[in-house]
Amino acid sequence: MSTMLTRPTAILIFSLVFLNLYLFHRLIRQPVVPLSPTIVPTPSPAAAEIQEIHLPAQITTTTEDPTTLFPTTTLATITTHPHNTHTHTTHIHPQPTTHSIPHKLWQKTGSKGLSPQAESWISTWTTLNPHLRHEVLTDSSGLAYVETNFRPIWPEIADLYTSLSVPILRADLLRLLILYIDGGIWSDLDVSCEVPISQWPIPPAANVVVGIEFDGWQFASWTVLSTPGNNHIYHAIEYVAGRLEALAQENNVTVGEVTMEMIPDVVDVTGPQAITMAFLETISESVGRRVGKDEVEGLGEGGVLLGDVLVLPQASFAALQGGMPTGQGEYLVSHHYAGSWKNEVGGEEGVKEVEEEEDGDEEVVIVVEGEDGDGDGNGNGVEKDERIRVWYAMLYMITFTCQLFVKQSCTSSTRQLTRPLLLTSHRNYRRRCVSLRGDLVPDENHPILIQEQS
Template structure:
């Protein structure tokens, strides 16, 4: 004799249907996204696509998670959550960064194994830090800001009221606006740049992937030129700036804006910028917004109405591992901080030094070392 099937009351079956539907939907989403991390990024992207809003998310990267922050870093980080309580906040660390990259760029994500290989091979911390911010912003968007950057104003102030958020794909600010040094052998490539210690963008923005691909090609070429694996490449200060830093960031963005506007967009568009400008979906803020108080580029001060963040630079010690050009007598031209007369004097003194015989140069270096040891200012030739 066959057992009789249990018969459920119709109301009970109806109550089960919504739960079943939700389970099926979750299974579909997870199978599509590959993981809950990828699911979160997918939802963020779809929300941005449907609403036109920037993701309400603040990203930082650091050695440790917020529970391990020193008081110095904690007090600065708190300014972001205090001024933006409606935003989620996340820090990627030296312990979980690889997992993030593998999740989103592995076979269940964008399937870019070359990106994973490059990221895991790199040993230069500043290069990894630059690359990671671009990877995160491509995947999820939101606001990226360095660990030593303080929020002075809430994020909604990043976009002036005259603009609609739907019009804008990215918000950046000018960092260095000194085009008169464009042809300088050392300062030239750094004289016109956007700030990348704080910026905001929507997810899956093509310019971010272009920038990432540019970096991968450059690093591979560096390894070839130096005849070493990626893990052993060595870079100077200017190579970092032009390879992954502000110069690389700026170059990619100018090219992107040119493509969107179908006209050549160069630095003339942003020189002496007195108010924000929207070009090709990229909102460019004045230097005062993200880079106030630098002492150059007409950057104003942090008390100004349009100053949005304050960079404290206490985490910016990477140049010790990637030194600037340091003349044996006259030191670093960057110490002039873009002062025209100071740079002219440095250039003149260097030219005079270069014209000396090797014996005379060694004598100049010895005199400089002696005066430094005796704490006497070295006069040298002057213009």
């Protein structure tokens, strides 16, 4: 049509800008690796005074399980870490003599135990990997694990863990603590194994294995593999501890008094983004140069080995969330997003489902605790998750309506102006929705695109 539609066009453009600002609420805060231009490799830490903890200076352990990813004989030495800003306590720091990711799966359930669905996903691991050693921790056994393994060697971290009152923060930290002490495979309960671990493309030089998440460069935290005593995991623990302390200081509370309402985004503090930032820092130190997100974007089959960290492409650990990409190798695991930490109780105690019943003039509120969907402390959060997804679906329809308006009612110049806004809205919608549940995200066969008319 003619330029008579100046006002509707202006309203449309304003609406699209507002929509993009809303969808970009979390995306615009992408982290920048805080590294200096010149990276000097960290010198080897000095040997510690052994009498500080009553352990031998060298411990040789050999697993009796022959079915490991690679040989698992390790030598453990007691060392200090002068670069540690949180503690100067002596730590056991195993030094693998060979590539030695133990063939052991670690998982954690919430207070309600394993759901039938979680058990079915666990069965995919045990069926495809019959020799896999498997351990599921509960709240109490997780606490006992931390007290037993960290109280003697890193009491500050033990205190930090026990003081946390938000279950998802505990669960995220426990993941790192287990991998640091025992190594092996951490996987959330809502992750299924698609390919036997023995067939995963892990080169002998890899001591840590991560996969790209749905956003194209961030590391997924639902499945992580590591050797015991790994420096990358150690630094991730330090990084998370620092983020928690900073968060507490910002709110003028202790770490134990931090609540979900004080956390801008859990992924920034203890989740995938925190792990990504910590790993990129230690990778940069190990290779002697700055390593950023550009080196892990657009990975093909086999991924990339950065130092001793193997970064697998999106298809490996996040195929469902990435639209089932091709040309990136096999789909190794599937993350089903059975749970979400986005609920008031942090997930581990279950979901509060509020039902209102009328009893005369009196309103009765019934609180029912539901099972944790994935058991990793993330909780279920089904109702809130559904509401958020419905809201994003509404935004999707608004964008689609704007597309029709632009195609049918606007001039060519206006279409050219609004096309980038519509495309950005579509991409942001996909990225935000896929972080909630991957099953309602429009696939590539139904994108919102402005088809220019000749």
